[in-house]
Amino acid sequence: MAVAVLTSKGQVTIPKAVRDAMGLSMGDKLEFVVSDDGAAVLRPVTKRVDDVFGTLHRAGRRAVSVEEMDAAIAERLRRKEDAR
Numbered sequence: 001m002a003v004a005v006l007t008s009k010g011q012v013t014i015p016k017a018v019r020d021a022m023g024l025s026m027g028d029k030l031e032f033v034v035s036d037d038g039a040a041v042l043r044p045v046t047k048r049v050d051d052v053f054g055t056l057h058r059a060g061r062r063a064v065s066v067e068e069m070d071a072a073i074a075e076r077l078r079r080k081e082d083a084r
Contacts, residue, residue: 002015002017003015014042022044023044024044027046028044028046029044029045029046030043030044031045
């Protein structure tokens, strides 16, 4: 069992064995989920490029230029402003 100590500043060092098991590295973000009974689950929320590579690809979808993306974003922001 890995054990950590809470410092006076509220900081905890995650034991190396836990970091290794979770694939954590410096700069990763973590989410703490606390249940009603006080148990906590620690989950990494940082994704690496390799983890998400290709997730936006859809067969048959045409490529979109940066200019088209910018125009779509600007249009969405205009619609959002008009809705206010």
